[in-house]
Amino acid sequence: xxxxTDAEASSLRIARISLHIVSDDEFRPEPExxxxxxxxxxxxxxxxxxxxxxxxxDVSAARDTIEAIATRKVGFEEGAQTLAREFCRFHQGxxxxxxxxxxxxxxxDESVRLYALMKYDYGQAxxxxxxxxxxxxxxxxxAFIDDKSAIQKSALVRVVNGSAxxxxxxxxRMGRPAPQLTDYFIRYLQVVRDxxxxxLTTAVKDVVRAALEDHREHLPSGGVAPAVSRALxxxxxxETITEDVVNHAVWMGAGQPADDQVCDSxxxxxxxxxxxxxxxxxxxxxxxxxxxxxxxxxxxxxxxVTIQYNTGLEGQAVRKTELSDGETxxxxxxxxxxxxxxxxxxxxxx
Numbered sequence: 567x568x569x570x571t572d573a574e575a576s577s578l579r580i581a582r583i584s585l586h587i588v589s590d591d592e593f594r595p596e597p598e599x600x601x602x603x604x605x606x607x608x609x610x611x612x613x614x615x616x617x618x619x620x621x622x623x624d625v626s627a628a629r630d631t632i633e634a635i636a637t638r639k640v641g642f643e644e645g646a647q648t649l650a651r652e653f654c655r656f657h658q659g660x661x662x663x664x665x666x667x668x669x670x671x672x673x674x675d676e677s678v679r680l681y682a683l684m685k686y687d688y689g690q691a692x693x694x695x696x697x698x699x700x701x702x703x704x705x706x707x708x709a710f711i712d713d714k715s716a717i718q719k720s721a722l723v724r725v726v727n728g729s730a731x732x733x734x735x736x737x738x739r740m741g742r743p744a745p746q747l748t749d750y751f752i753r754y755l756q757v758v759r760d761x762x763x764x765x766l767t768t769a770v771k772d773v774v775r776a777a778l779e780d781h782r783e784h785l786p787s788g789g790v791a792p793a794v795s796r797a798l799x800x801x802x803x804x805e806t807i808t809e810d811v812v813n814h815a816v817w818m819g820a821g822q823p824a825d826d827q828v829c830d831s832x833x834x835x836x837x838x839x840x841x842x843x844x845x846x847x848x849x850x851x852x853x854x855x856x857x858x859x860x861x862x863x864x865x866x867x868x869x870x871v872t873i874q875y876n877t878g879l880e881g882q883a884v885r886k887t888e889l890s891d892g893e894t895x896x897x898x899x900x901x902x903x904x905x906x907x908x909x910x911x912x913x914x915x916x
Contacts, residue, residue: 568846569615569722569735574673574680578612580604581679582670584646585706586654588685589663593654595647602704606711611669611682614720616847618733619745619761626756627652628683629723629730635670636679636725642670649683656754657685664688664718665706677727685719686710719751733760744806744849767853769843770807774798775882777816777835784828786821789901793819795860795878802857808849809840865896873898 583599635645646668664687671680722735738747797819860878
């Protein structure tokens with residue numbers, strides 16, 4: 567539930583519900599539903615609350631409608647019908663029929679309102695409504711509770727003092743690769759990508775390094791640098807980076823410890839750091855440029871100093887700083903080293 571703050575998560579409640587059919591037929595507005603199955607519905611909403619990688623564009627009709635609902639410029643029922651009608655307008659072609667939920671969520675903070683928009687793939691939705699009316703709507707809610715895997719699209723928006731925050735939580739099961747959204751969902755929400763795969767991969771690298779540095783006393787011989795290299799190799803060879811993958815990478819980097827306390831501590835570190843970097847719940851493909859395999863670099867200075875090192879150690883055991891006077895400073899940090907004197911004439915050791 568990374569989109570929600572800790573305070574929001576602990577006091578989250580459903581305030582209003584609206585449900586409409588999504589199909590090729592003419593849109594039919596439905597009345598607001600009575601609140602039922604609160605706990606189960608909240609669980610579904612929490613399941614689709616990844617950290618934000620998209621933000622509203624400068625112009626967004628969906629954002630404007632949500633703000634109008636939050637400020638009561640329009641009633642919830644009317645505003646939710648507008649959101650559903652527009653979703654149906656964009657929902658064309660080979661997209662599957664189903665149900666479109668709009669939830670208004672409350673918390674202990676009266677200045678905050680949260681809105682969840684969710685497309686649920688349920689092929690019997692239209693048939694149920696036509697046959698059973700309001701009873702059919704309730705049946706759709708019950709089916710939604712039972713099958714969370716059928717949630718195809720979702721968006722979570724936070725409104726503070728009447729203004730929607732730019733960053734929103736989005737998930738699209740049809741977007742390939744994650745966290746990409748399908749074109750029509752992007753056009754409906756009017757959002758743009760806020761963080762690239764390269765930026766997300768860089769953030770994951772920071773998480774891996776920090777988690778291993780937090781546990782340097784448990785690392786195998788060689789310390790943090792080779793542990794990070796082992797962890798990055800795991801990330802390099804995965805199709806999609808998730809929090810589970812990061813946990814596995816850190817465990818591999820730490821030498822696959824068997825001690826339960828160490829494993830639990832590693833996992834807690836990753837969880838804390840992932841949340842800090844706004845990565846919780848986010849899935850994305852690794853960026854190859856950020857996870858390129860290290861090479862051996864040979865540096866020769868004007869003063870005759872030669873430094874040879876693995877580029878995987880940059881920023882860790884080897885740090886390079888450009889000084890204000892135009893000079894360059896290399897700082898090498900190590901726990902242990904060997905010292906040998908070479909003959910100037912032969913280059914051989916004495």
